[in-house]
Amino acid sequence: MSGVIKTLPIEITVNGRRRTLEVAVHHTLLDVLREDLELTGTKECCLVGECGACTVMVDGRIVDSCLMLAVEADGAEILTVEGLARDGHLNPLQQAFLDKGAVQCGFCTPGQLMAAQALLVENPHPNVAEVQEGLAGNLCRCGCYYQIFEAVLSVAEAGSR
Amino acid sequence: MSASSIGSSPNRVGGIGRVSGLQEYVADVRLAGVLEAKLVTLDCARAKIISIDTSEAEQVPGVRLVMTAADLPQPMPRFGPQLEDRPVIAVDETKYHGEPVAIVAADTKDAAEEGARLVHVEYEELPAVFTLAAALDPDAPLVQDPSLRPKDPLASTNVLREHHVDWGDIEAAHADVVVENTYSFPIVTHFAIEPHAFIAAPDDNGIAVWSSIQHPYWLQRILAKLLDLPLSKVRVLAPDPGGAFGGKQHAKYEPLVAFAAIRAGRPVRLVLSLEQTFQAVRRAATEIRVRTGFTIDGKLAFQDIKADYLIGAYCDIADRVVGKGSYPGAGPYNVPAVRIFARSILSHTTPSTAFRGFGNPQVNWAVESNIDEGARVLGIDRLEIRLRNLARKGDPFIPFDTPADGDWEQTLRRAAEMIEWGKPLAPGHGRGIALGIKSGPTTGLSYSTVRLLADGSVAIYAGTSDMGQGARTIFAQIAAEELGAPLDAIRVVMGDTAIVPYDQQTSASRSTVLMGNSVLKACSSIQAQIRTMAARLHGIDESAITVERGVVRLPGRELRLMEVLKPGLGKLGGELIGNGETRKDGDADHPLGGAAAFFELNCTAVEAEVDEGTGDISIVRHVTVSDVGTAINRLQVQMQDEGAAIMGLGHTLMEHFIYDETGRIRNLGAIDYRIPTTMDLPLEMRSETIENADGPGPYGAKGMSEGALLCVAAATAAAVREATGVAIRDLPLTPERVWRALRERGGRANAGTNDDGES
Ligand code: FES
Ligand code: FES
Numbered sequence: 001m002s003g004v005i006k007t008l009p010i011e012i013t014v015n016g017r018r019r020t021l022e023v024a025v026h027h028t029l030l031d032v033l034r035e036d037l038e039l040t041g042t043k044e045c046c047l048v049g050e051c052g053a054c055t056v057m058v059d060g061r062i063v064d065s066c067l068m069l070a071v072e073a074d075g076a077e078i079l080t081v082e083g084l085a086r087d088g089h090l091n092p093l094q095q096a097f098l099d100k101g102a103v104q105c106g107f108c109t110p111g112q113l114m115a116a117q118a119l120l121v122e123n124p125h126p127n128v129a130e131v132q133e134g135l136a137g138n139l140c141r142c143g144c145y146y147q148i149f150e151a152v153l154s155v156a157e158a159g160s161r
Numbered sequence: 162m163s164a165s166s167i168g169s170s171p172n173r174v175g176g177i178g179r180v181s182g183l184q185e186y187v188a189d190v191r192l193a194g195v196l197e198a199k200l201v202t203l204d205c206a207r208a209k210i211i212s213i214d215t216s217e218a219e220q221v222p223g224v225r226l227v228m229t230a231a232d233l234p235q236p237m238p239r240f241g242p243q244l245e246d247r248p249v250i251a252v253d254e255t256k257y258h259g260e261p262v263a264i265v266a267a268d269t270k271d272a273a274e275e276g277a278r279l280v281h282v283e284y285e286e287l288p289a290v291f292t293l294a295a296a297l298d299p300d301a302p303l304v305q306d307p308s309l310r311p312k313d314p315l316a317s318t319n320v321l322r323e324h325h326v327d328w329g330d331i332e333a334a335h336a337d338v339v340v341e342n343t344y345s346f347p348i349v350t351h352f353a354i355e356p357h358a359f360i361a362a363p364d365d366n367g368i369a370v371w372s373s374i375q376h377p378y379w380l381q382r383i384l385a386k387l388l389d390l391p392l393s394k395v396r397v398l399a400p401d402p403g404g405a406f407g408g409k410q411h412a413k414y415e416p417l418v419a420f421a422a423i424r425a426g427r428p429v430r431l432v433l434s435l436e437q438t439f440q441a442v443r444r445a446a447t448e449i450r451v452r453t454g455f456t457i458d459g460k461l462a463f464q465d466i467k468a469d470y471l472i473g474a475y476c477d478i479a480d481r482v483v484g485k486g487s488y489p490g491a492g493p494y495n496v497p498a499v500r501i502f503a504r505s506i507l508s509h510t511t512p513s514t515a516f517r518g519f520g521n522p523q524v525n526w527a528v529e530s531n532i533d534e535g536a537r538v539l540g541i542d543r544l545e546i547r548l549r550n551l552a553r554k555g556d557p558f559i560p561f562d563t564p565a566d567g568d569w570e571q572t573l574r575r576a577a578e579m580i581e582w583g584k585p586l587a588p589g590h591g592r593g594i595a596l597g598i599k600s601g602p603t604t605g606l607s608y609s610t611v612r613l614l615a616d617g618s619v620a621i622y623a624g625t626s627d628m629g630q631g632a633r634t635i636f637a638q639i640a641a642e643e644l645g646a647p648l649d650a651i652r653v654v655m656g657d658t659a660i661v662p663y664d665q666q667t668s669a670s671r672s673t674v675l676m677g678n679s680v681l682k683a684c685s686s687i688q689a690q691i692r693t694m695a696a697r698l699h700g701i702d703e704s705a706i707t708v709e710r711g712v713v714r715l716p717g718r719e720l721r722l723m724e725v726l727k728p729g730l731g732k733l734g735g736e737l738i739g740n741g742e743t744r745k746d747g748d749a750d751h752p753l754g755g756a757a758a759f760f761e762l763n764c765t766a767v768e769a770e771v772d773e774g775t776g777d778i779s780i781v782r783h784v785t786v787s788d789v790g791t792a793i794n795r796l797q798v799q800m801q802d803e804g805a806a807i808m809g810l811g812h813t814l815m816e817h818f819i820y821d822e823t824g825r826i827r828n829l830g831a832i833d834y835r836i837p838t839t840m841d842l843p844l845e846m847r848s849e850t851i852e853n854a855d856g857p858g859p860y861g862a863k864g865m866s867e868g869a870l871l872c873v874a875a876a877t878a879a880a881v882r883e884a885t886g887v888a889i890r891d892l893p894l895t896p897e898r899v900w901r902a903l904r905e906r907g908g909r910a911n912a913g914t915n916d917d918g919e920s
Pocket of ligand 2: 102103104105106107108109139140141142143144354403404629
């Protein structure tokens with residue numbers, strides 16, 4: 001890709017805020033979030049869609065942001081981990097992750113939270129197997145999987161009360 | 162007075178940053194003017210570098226620096242925690258696939274990548290060795306230049322070092338049954354979800370280096386030496402690692418990035434890809450031959466263990482892994498005669514390094530499996546044979562080391578109970594049980610500073626790295642307990658050698674014990690100052706006052722610490738400062754350079770079901786019981802225990818590097834190298850602790866973060882053995898490997914009984 005890097009203008013809404021950007025056509029949504037917008041909560045690991053560290057929500061659906069070109073996100077509404085808390089208050093899932101011990105090093109956590117959030121949007125009352133399957137694309141090398149299940153299920157239950 | 166948090170599960174200190182995306186890892190650090198770097202590597206393991214042409218790369222707009230060996234001091238500076246054998250950048254020859262030959266730094270990642278692509282390297286592939294057999298061949302090319310090891314008779318071979326541990330007389334030992342087998346353990350990689358990342362920046366006539374490193378002070382020493390700077394001019398900033406597991410203990414590419422930053426006169430950041438991270442750290446593959454002698458009543462007569470570890474092209478800490486990992490190879494048993502012979506064997510592969518369990522899981526896999534074999538031959542139940550040999554508290558089970566430091570029988574019996582040992586099994590199911598032991602730290606030095614601020618809140622300075630194990634939380638709990646401060650009024654400062662006092666390292670599950678004791682001492686010093694204050698304020702003798710766990714006891718009454726602090730500090734306010742130090746000196750005559758501060762003892766028991774059609778193993782129940790002395794934070798202990806167990810299932814069931822004939826890792830990256838996901842978990846995981854407050858740490862704690870990984874492989878393979886009748890001695894137990902073994906076996910095995918006592 002010698003020479004001038006091609007760019008295109010895009011307009012995206014990130015965590016409720018409208019952004020107009022000029023992005024390199026080969027840059028992924030992950031690149032743009034982390035570098036252009038300095039939203040570094042979304043993590044970078046495998047870059048091939050296998051680890052889930054870069055998971056965000058695009059128009060309500062879960063996406064590995066390392067696999068989506070930023071230009072493909074033009075016009076979309078994007079939610080990242082930074083957008084979960086409201087007015088300085090953790091959302092129930094974030095709180096449950098803390099309470100249930102679903103966080104160790106924390107590097108996979110943003111991706112886990114976004115995947116779990118998307119799962120609960122789609123299926124507000126999942127059973128364990130559904131949580132397991134819904135989070136199958138999110139690796140946690142620290143191995144907090146059982147605590148993550150517990151956190152997600154506790155939020156689902158609280159929601160049903 | 163707040164309720165004690167010791168033994169409960171307060172939320173992780175630093176947890177809010179982690180769930181809100183605000184925790185700053187190295188790749189997230191914002192620095193003005195930082196250049197982004199990319200490495201140039203070759204597409205084979207060992208090559209002679211003929212020439213490097215950087216001219217085209219230098220023309221790329223935005224490229225600010227292209228650096229090769231020619232731009233570094235001559236002779237090439239070398240470093241390493243054990244041997245100074247690793248060059249800052251490959252010089253003349255590369256020795257493993259992925260070893261950098263040049264680094265390009267540019268205004269953007271795009272430009273750096275483009276520059277790296279345009280560095281033209283002319284090279285010639287050279288013969289190389291990637292396996293134990295090839296490395297040990299008398300005609301094998303030498304991995305290391307013999308001049309790096311002057312006067313070493315092994316320097317003309319690929320054996321870096323030999324380790325011997327012996328007691329008793331094997332030749333004279335009487336055994337009724339001798340079982341001999343060879344086991345293998347593959348190369349696996351850490352796969353921390355955070356790939357390794359480094360930044361260096363010129364700073365205050367010296368250098369500042371950010372690294373997701375476990376041992377910042379060791380890195381500081383290495384950089385100071387390489388750059389010829391005083392320690393005070395080398396500032397290592399170590400943001401919490403996003404997982405480390407041993408892979409981030411020692412310097413890797415920090416020196417290279419530091420030289421690049423100095424040359425560029427600007428900050429330089431290098432974030433490795435996951436593929437490059439795989440090429441940077443791994444566990445040593447091992448081949449272990451075990452000859453175990455038993456008497457007819459199932460007592461161990463001797464253990465004769467020979468372990469060859471395939472280490473990489475540079476030593477890193479690998480040889481220490483070999484020595485320390487093989488050392489407790491005979492297990493937590495009373496064995497009258499033991500011979501352990503372990504070798505570190507160099508190869509043209511990624512330098513192997515520390516990895517959770519530190520060389521122990523390899524030998525444990527073999528020795529525990531062999532005990533099962535003996536039990537079968539003797540017709541003794543596999544749990545029973547362990548009970549007959551297990552060291553009891555105080556037994557000098559390793560004659561020249563710390564005696565058995567726990568009630569290990571309790572651990573073993575509890576795990577057996579939890580797996581329902583001896584109960585009838587469903588068809589296709591089997592159970593396994595195994596014990597793991599690891600020697601804790603042999604030396605240590607941890608300083609800490611605790612400041613009790615005027616309002617009773619607390620700042621702790623401790624140089625441990627919190628890589629997920631939760632060290633911050635533990636130190637905060639200790640200070641909360643001792644100084645009566647609420648947990649959320651405690652700040653724990655780590656990860657900056659310019660601010661935080663020295664800590665030797667974060668490894669060997671040491672921090673709760675060594676740094677924990679240091680923090681405890683710093684708190685005691687503050688308590689002593691409070692006592693002096695109280696005596697002054699109340700006009701009584703100090704000897705009549707005690708300060709304990711946040712409470713000041715005067716004759717006839719109790720005060721909260723704050724009630725003394727406030728008037729004691731007076732109008733000007735201020736603070737009280739306490740310093741702590743834990744020192745564990747080594748012993749030059751000890752085979753490991755020091756006796757164990759504690760042992761990590763774990764029992765893992767597994768019930769597995771094997772699909773005879775596919776060879777697929779599912780873990781029906783996984784039980785892990787660790788003797789932790791005292792669980793200061795119950796939930797964190799459980800998380801470390803389960804995390805270690807799941808990681809152990811990785812190397813047991815699925816993980817291994819596959820090399821091609823030129824020494825390239827074929828399954829490089831997350832698509833082809835699989836680690837446990839949510840879909841690979843045991844149907845049930847149960848983690849328990851044994852707590853007799855008999856550890857050397859605060860409140861009787863012992864270290865515990867590695868134990869549950871040690872014997873997963875042996876327990877799982879034993880369950881597979883019982884389920885199917887086949888003994889597999891090579892890891893991982895992939896469906897293909899199991900399926901092949903089943904094909905060879907023919908027929909069907911366990912139809913619903915269990916084979917304890919089978920002869
Ligand atoms: S970084 Fe996107 S899935 Fe791994
Ligand atoms: S918490 Fe460390 S990788 Fe999940």
